[in-house]
Amino acid sequence: MTSSNPSLAVDFCGLNLATPLVLLSGCVGFGEEYTRVKGFSNRDVGAICLKGTTLEARLGNPPHRIYETPMGMLNAIGLQNPGVEHVVREILPALDFGETRFIANVSGSTVEEYHEVTRRFDDSPIDAIEINISCPNVKEGGVAFGNDPDMSARVVAACRSATNKPLITKLSPNQTDIAGNARGCIEAGSDAFAVINTLMGMAIDIERRQPVIGNNQGGLSGPAIKPIALLKVHQVYQVCKPHGIPIIGQGGVTTPEDAIEFLIAGAATVGVGTALFYDPLVCQRINAGILTYLERHRLPNVSTLTGSLGLNGPSAC
Numbered sequence: 001m002t003s004s005n006p007s008l009a010v011d012f013c014g015l016n017l018a019t020p021l022v023l024l025s026g027c028v029g030f031g032e033e034y035t036r037v038k039g040f041s042n043r044d045v046g047a048i049c050l051k052g053t054t055l056e057a058r059l060g061n062p063p064h065r066i067y068e069t070p071m072g073m074l075n076a077i078g079l080q081n082p083g084v085e086h087v088v089r090e091i092l093p094a095l096d097f098g099e100t101r102f103i104a105n106v107s108g109s110t111v112e113e114y115h116e117v118t119r120r121f122d123d124s125p126i127d128a129i130e131i132n133i134s135c136p137n138v139k140e141g142g143v144a145f146g147n148d149p150d151m152s153a154r155v156v157a158a159c160r161s162a163t164n165k166p167l168i169t170k171l172s173p174n175q176t177d178i179a180g181n182a183r184g185c186i187e188a189g190s191d192a193f194a195v196i197n198t199l200m201g202m203a204i205d206i207e208r209r210q211p212v213i214g215n216n217q218g219g220l221s222g223p224a225i226k227p228i229a230l231l232k233v234h235q236v237y238q239v240c241k242p243h244g245i246p247i248i249g250q251g252g253v254t255t256p257e258d259a260i261e262f263l264i265a266g267a268a269t270v271g272v273g274t275a276l277f278y279d280p281l282v283c284q285r286i287n288a289g290i291l292t293y294l295e296r297h298r299l300p301n302v303s304t305l306t307g308s309l310g311l312n313g314p315s316a317c
């Protein structure tokens with residue numbers, strides 16, 4: 001027997017998403033990138049995260065900015081963006097909010113910059129605000145905010161004081177205790193999490209004996225990081241569950257089965273980023289595969305899968 005007409009719709013921080021899929025920041029420009037591709041529709045996803053936005057416009061890093069690796073890619077774009085004023089005045093008015101929900105992605109070099117960019121988005125039609133805390137803190141030695149629990153919480157608290165819109169903290173996997181960090185971010189006012197951002201990596205040109213990426217290092221994304229991302233979602237979910245705080249699970253999703261794994265691990269919604277580079281229509285296949293799975297398992301909706309993981313018995317470590 002199958003469940004008739006299961007639903008892909010998901011409630012995320014009070015936003016009604018048509019499907020559990022979220023297009024990830026940096027992989028879809030400012031929401032218009034793939035609308036030129038035949039067959040692509042923003043309606044196929046529940047939400048779209050816009051490119052990371054800073055207070056002032058940024059040109060980004062020198063080339064090479066991306067490099068394909070086995071089962072993934074390295075990127076060091078360097079937050080190229082036109083600045084928050086331009087995004088709010090010129091880009092947001094051109095987006096069709098009838099098609100899907102739009103999430104801003106806030107970046108900063110200082111706590112004050114995060115606060116100010118969030119404040120500008122608060123005064124805009126954007127549906128939710130995601131904070132990318134993986135940026136270096138220029139005032140405190142260049143350590144990424146997200147790799148330090150105190151700095152992470154300070155950024156969240158500063159952004160919280162600037163908006164009442166749903167606030168999503170994007171957690172870095174480049175730290176030892178992601179669950180502890182999540183706990184601090186909840187106390188500081190985070191409504192949701194995005195788990196995980198890219199893992200830092202390097203590729204070397206052996207003829208020049210220099211890093212391939214202009215920035216020397218870059219963020220690794222794609223299928224190579226999926227097992228790490230799944231474990232991090234599982235760990236963060238343990239902290240979020242008692243608070244009813246949702247997670248956008250992400251890292252290497254390319255198939256319906258990948259998305260379902262993330263849901264079972266504890267994600268309420270699932271992000272798709274790097275997969276779009278080789279198949280811009282991948283979300284249609286993922287939606288269809290999730291629906292088939294729900295039917296086959298006689299489940300009425302996606303939320304019944306979230307956190308349904310049953311662990312194996314006790315192990316030594």
Ligand SMILES: Cc1cc2nc3c(=O)[nH]c(=O)nc-3n(C[C@H](O)[C@H](O)[C@H](O)COP(=O)(O)O)c2cc1C
Nearest residue numbers: 024025026052075132197221222251252272273274
């Ligand atoms: C080219 C590129 C640019 C990215 N830019 C951003 C960004 O501006 N802000 C951000 O929070 N994450 C950024 N990311 C990270 C993605 O949003 C996503 O978290 C990560 O790639 C893992 O998902 P994936 O394996 O499905 O791509 C970027 C990723 C890529 C590949």
